[in-house]
Amino acid sequence: MSTLCVFDRIRCERPLSLVIRRCFSARASCVPSGNFVIIMDADLSHHVSTLPLKQKEGGYDLVSGTRYRGDGGVYGWDLRRKLISRGANFVTQVLLRPGASDLTGSFRLYKKEVLENLVEQCVSKGYAFQxxxxxxxxxxxxxxxxxxxxxxxxxxxxSKLGGNEIVSFLKGLLTLFATT
Incomplete structure (x- = not known):
């Protein structure tokens, strides 16, 4: 089901506005005006209020929501999906030592200029992009x-997570391991 279809179904339940940006490359390439950009799933799986508070508190360039530290968690996933997510994060921790606990999540706040620079630097697509x-x-x-x-x-x-996305993620992981 497309994001637009999901929006149509839930707008009856919640007061929402929709801004459509027409670009079809990496999700972060559609950068709006303003000082900060929040990237999140369109299906309302995230509570947007948490990221700006953390950014204001620490002045961070990037704030990432983590499901795997503190009071974080995942609800509603089957065992297979949990194992894939945990496994992907474990392997990335071992190979890349990124200093962040949740590399596969998509709930993030960026300073606009930081996001623009990172998008220029990144070459991955799909799940590896995060x-x-x-x-x-x-x-x-x-x-x-x-x-x-x-x-x-x-x-x-x-979820769009399937075999092709997992293979793409692993290729991206190995590329990052070899180039960082």
């Missing part, structure tokens, strides 16, 4: 803060 953004941020000396989040699985739509 991982590369954190790794490159650390490599370039940006400050990265984490805030525990409770991730609740989507109510509408389906």
């Amino acid at each position: 991982m590369e953004m954190i790794v490159r941020a650390r490599q370039l000396g940006y400050t990265v803060g984490e805030v525990p989040i409770s991730f609740v699985d989507r109510v509408y739509g389906e």
Whole structure:
């Protein structure tokens, strides 16, 4: 189910506005005006209020929601999905030592200029893109803060995670391991 279809289903339940940006490359390449950019799933699996508070508290260049530290957690996933996520994060910790606990999550706040620079530096696509953004941020000396989040699985739509995405992630991981 597309993001637009999900929006149509949930707008009856919640007061929402939709801004459509027409670009089809890496998700962060559609950078709006303003000082900060929040990237999150469109299905409302994240609570947006947590990231700006952490950024204000620490002045971070990037704040990432983490499901794997403090009071963070995942709710609504089956065992297979939990194992894939935990496994991907474990392997990235061993190979890349990124200094962040959740590289596969997509809930992040960036200073706009930091995001623009990182997008220029990153070459990965798909799920590996999220991982590369954190790794490159650390490599370039940006400050990265984490805030525990409770991730609740989507109510509408389906995850796009499948075999092709896992292979792409592993290729991206090995590329980062070889180049960082």
